[in-house]
Amino acid sequence: MILYIVVLLALIYQTSVRGNTILVTLYAMDLHASSTYLGLIVASTSLFPMLFAAYAGRLTDRIGPRLPLISGMFGTGIALLLPFLFKNELFILLISQSLFGLCQIFTIVAIQNLIGALSSEDTRSKYFSTYTLGVSVSNFLGPLITGFSIDHMHFGLTFVILAIFSIVPGLFFIFNTINIPKVAHRKEEQNNRFVELLLKRSLRKTFITSGIILTGVGLYEFYLPIYGKSLGLSASTIGMIVSCNAIAYILSRLFMQWTLKKFKDETVLGGCLTISAVAFFLIPLFDQSIILMVVSFIMGLGMGCCQPLSIVMAYNHSPKGRTGEVLGIRLTVNKTVQFLVPILFGSVGSLLGFFPVFWSNAALLLFSGYSLIEKKSNSHHTIDNLID
Template structure:
């Protein structure tokens, strides 16, 4: 079933903003490497995309619970456009530190708003389907951004790519300012019937389990987008080749999300998440042995199938379990945890990659994912019993 036209418009806004984020992330990695930055420096830059989102996502969720999504999404798109434009105007490595913070923070606001509103505007029986459509949008943008960046960088200076993505972020602002989002009708009123600290939500076992498994699968996704440009550049791949490998990953996330309504008829949310953990662990275990572009595309696609299946199921579970009136805050906590991983993992694994080599990074991620399997397996058995 298709979402309503206003919800499709919301998904288009999120897709447009994510094109800018996904494109600028790979552009920033390759631009920094072209200036002979170390893996650790690249790790810092990628971490800065997530630093302020980590610190502000819960507050953004609470604000969105109170005032709605329009003004926050407008502010987020302006911050993204400004952050993308800065490196297009000012050369050098230092400006990238400010740009990444602006872009990451702006996208966080749009992400929290979109994920919350899709849940709040959906009936319980349509929520997973609508989240699948949102996830499909992110898959399209996850493919378009890196491929577009690679094609531009191969034929034009880096500042051109930054200015193109500034224009994409500006398009997101225009879509928000058009007023279509005000036509979204809430299925569940956005009011506070419960209050409390964010940590109270973490004390709920069901939510805690969702957050842990979500953190692991989000880390598997984010580490891949961080490590692949470094691995590809060190292997001598062209920027367009790296972009196409990332594109294969995103295409796989799109396909699995397209099939999610059929999968959901046969498997519970926790069964899907357990399978995703297993596949992701296997992919990271074999990455050190995969060195050719074609084989990397295959493994990247399998990893995309795994992590791409996770987000719609996690969001549906989260919105179902969250206390009434605190769904935006719950989404903010999820985004905070995900961004915390995006801050610390690039720093830790960037340092490890520089000191010990990328195989250590891949196998460390394998071990982390495997640590979450007991939780997911236990929840799968309980879901079968029910």
């Protein structure tokens, strides 16, 4: 029962996170931000997570998830209110998104660590699958609510709505309505250094896999709204396209446990990355909203299982008492990718157009997916022995 309450609260919170991505991108474009400035704004969301995710994990290991959840959820709400309080100022978006990213990382690490603490080794895959299924629902609701809210209530009130979605779950943790497991304190592992975790072979390969996945996710989240805007699509239509991606996430995660019973982890990952590569190749070939919804849905089918698998892999290979720190390092890798993608590809897109951006990422995903499947055919090792 506690699991489903936590997942519901994570769903509500994550709705604000997913809505923020499309809201900030469209708002900055409405304020006539250059492609470079837009890239900096989007990248600022990942700046502090890139620097402090591992610390957030260590803090969660030390004091438990309750305080990080409370401060993170309320801090995210405050960050979302700043553009409403200081209207039509691009520099406020830089401040808001930097604060948003810092508070968000504490919340996400704490939630993931809490889900892991609630589970056993036998139920862990199921628990994280349930959690990511809830996140998938929020991935659907966030862009959809945001798109329609922008069209009918404009940007300011949309920031307020998303701030409410962020703050409400924090109230449940303030009033201690959830029985949170006690912290598993470190023992002999407490002197291990950050670098030792980063260089541990099984964990390093998990981090690399996660980084490849997030490259695709980051490019999609950054460029799809820009591409849709360049086609003259409304915010509501763009929100619907992104929501189709989330619907596919939901479906893929509903069937993830069944799929994993039929196929090995690396086979599932390789197939999903290949499907995503095909979708990335197709995106710039079409300008009709209906077809883009279909392509977005196909991409969601591909990416849907990748992230929960990488979370489970990271948790299972964590030293005792350091699960939060390992999850934090995983997010550090992810946020580094999300920080660099808008900056590197923002200018590239403005100079060369959308084809090179989408197709280069399609090539990366295709190569990664093929490598996983090919190595599986030549080896009986698990995914942890596949990526160097």
